[in-house]
Amino acid sequence: MALFETVNIIGYTLYFGFAVLLLWLSRIPRTNAGAGCWGIAIFFSFCARLALSFSGSLFDINTAEHIYAFFISLEKCFLLLGAFRFFSLPHYTRPYLIVVALAMLWLASSWLVDFSRILFSMGVGLFNAAALLFFAIIAYRERNTIPHKVMLWIAIICSCFALHWLTYPVLRFTDTWLVPGFLLGTAMAVLLYLSLISAVLLQFQKRLQDAEIYALDLAYHDPLTGLNNKRYMTTLFDQALILATRPHQMLAVIYIDLDNFKPINDTAGHMVGDEVLKIIAKRLVDNTRSTDICARIGGDEFVVIATQLENAEHANQIAEKLLQQCCSPVDTGHYTYYLGASIGVSIYPTHSNDLNQLLQHADTAMYEVKKNGKSGFQLFGV
Numbered sequence: 001m002a003l004f005e006t007v008n009i010i011g012y013t014l015y016f017g018f019a020v021l022l023l024w025l026s027r028i029p030r031t032n033a034g035a036g037c038w039g040i041a042i043f044f045s046f047c048a049r050l051a052l053s054f055s056g057s058l059f060d061i062n063t064a065e066h067i068y069a070f071f072i073s074l075e076k077c078f079l080l081l082g083a084f085r086f087f088s089l090p091h092y093t094r095p096y097l098i099v100v101a102l103a104m105l106w107l108a109s110s111w112l113v114d115f116s117r118i119l120f121s122m123g124v125g126l127f128n129a130a131a132l133l134f135f136a137i138i139a140y141r142e143r144n145t146i147p148h149k150v151m152l153w154i155a156i157i158c159s160c161f162a163l164h165w166l167t168y169p170v171l172r173f174t175d176t177w178l179v180p181g182f183l184l185g186t187a188m189a190v191l192l193y194l195s196l197i198s199a200v201l202l203q204f205q206k207r208l209q210d211a212e213i214y215a216l217d218l219a220y221h222d223p224l225t226g227l228n229n230k231r232y233m234t235t236l237f238d239q240a241l242i243l244a245t246r247p248h249q250m251l252a253v254i255y256i257d258l259d260n261f262k263p264i265n266d267t268a269g270h271m272v273g274d275e276v277l278k279i280i281a282k283r284l285v286d287n288t289r290s291t292d293i294c295a296r297i298g299g300d301e302f303v304v305i306a307t308q309l310e311n312a313e314h315a316n317q318i319a320e321k322l323l324q325q326c327c328s329p330v331d332t333g334h335y336t337y338y339l340g341a342s343i344g345v346s347i348y349p350t351h352s353n354d355l356n357q358l359l360q361h362a363d364t365a366m367y368e369v370k371k372n373g374k375s376g377f378q379l380f381g382v
Contacts, residue, residue: 003179005053011186012049018193019043025200030207034086035200041078042193048072065117069124070107076131083135086199087142103127118169125168132162146202154195161188222296224274225281233295233303237355240293240307241348251307251348252315253355255362256284258300258326259340259374268335275332276339283325288318303359312347312379319343319377327375340375342366351380 022039025031048071051064077100084092110120136158143151164185171181220232228236240251258280265273277300284294284302293305306318326341344365346358361380369376 007179007183007186008049008052011189012046012053014190015042015046015049015193018197019046021197022193022200025197025204028204032086032200032203034082034084037078037082037085038193038196038200041075041082044071044075044078045189048075062117065120066107066110069120070104073103073107073124073127076128080131080135080138082196083138086203087138087145089138121169125165128168129162129165132158132165136162146199147206148198148202150195150199150202154192154199157188157192157195161185161192164188222281225278225296227281227285227302228293228295230295230297230303233293233297233305234355236293237305240291240305249307250309250311250315250350251305252309252312252318253346253348253358253362254304254306254315254319254322254377255344255346255359255366256302256304256322256326257342257366257370258302259342260337261300261339264337264339272332272335276330276337279330279332280326280339283328284322287321287325303362309347312350315345315347316377316379319345323375323377342369342374343377344369344380345377346380 019039019042022035022042026033026036026039048068051067051071054064080096081093084090084096106123110123136155139151139155139158143149143155145151164181167177167181171177171185220229220235221227222229261273261276264276277296281294281296281302284304288294288304288306291307293303293307295303295305297303304318304322306315309315309318323341323343326339326343330337330339344362344367346352346361346365348358351361352358365378365380369378
């Protein structure tokens with residue numbers, strides 16, 4: 001029995017550590033609520049093992065066994081409640097709580113009525129096995145929720161653990177199986193909660209990565225149109241220069257200012273104006289190449305950086321194509337609007353090697369178009 005006590009002490013020491021870790025993780029803002037339930041679950045398992053340690057000193061064997069069964073059944077209850085919360089399955093909670101209430105009632109009755117130990121052990125084993133098997137099914141169905149196949153690993157552990165709990169009556173009444181079975185159960189519980197902790201940490205990592213991606217998206221993209229913003233355009237321009245420095249390669253900065261857009265906002269409202277901007281942005285993307293850069297830098301101002309050009313005439317052709325897209329009727333579903341665009345073009349390296357200077361030159365050319373009646377394009381310096 002010395003080995004049994006040693007295994008029990010190791011078990012409840014590990015369980016207490018897991019409980020503290022999971023409960024601490026649950027206190028981190030926006031951590032999945034399942035972590036807290038699993039922390040409570042493993043704490044009940046710690047209490048169950050502690051009850052066994054006091055068997056023979058504070059409690060008789062029968063009382064200790066009932067206390068152990070009570071806490072270990074509560075552990076399985078919170079284990080599954082944690083799964084429902086972790087995987088957002090609230091529809092399972094109410095019927096499961098009814099089953100739990102019936103199981104607790106059966107445990108209380110077995111203590112008061114003094115069921116036979118064999119019948120009692122079979123009931124405890126079946127309840128715990130059923131709970132673990134249900135968890136295994138949930139983990140397998142949700143195996144793609146968390147990367148690294150940790151959910152599949154949890155499903156396998158729970159399935160094996162469920163089979164182990166079916167041997168509980170044998171474990172309680174066969175001395176030769178008591179210590180090996182208890183050791184195997186402890187090992188499975190440790191593996192299960194290590195896997196659950198891994199799942200919580202992996203989901204926490206995924207949440208941080210998603211938040212970082214979202215923050216970067218806000219920092220570098222226009223939230224309305226989805227185009228690059230001016231900050232990201234500056235970053236991408238450096239990469240575009242690598243292509244532009246190849247022999248006989250040029251780069252064009254095309255500055256687009258929509259004509260007749262302000263009246264749409266004034267008469268139809270900003271929601272309609274936003275819809276018009278999104279349609280124009282999509283046209284710009286659809287009519288440029290994947291190597292080109294499309295950005296929105298102001299209310300109705302866009303910039304296209306066309307890369308890998310052979311000559312200035314090529315830039316004019318792109319500008320003319322974009323002008324046609326801006327001048328085509330814009331149908332928002334309720335009304336059709338007719339806009340135009342004043343477009344200025346500057347060339348790298350002819351006009352400058354600096355993006356800000358190129359933008360300024362393209363802006364100057366665009367205002368020349370405005371002065372000459374709008375809806376056209378002009379190359380800087382022409």
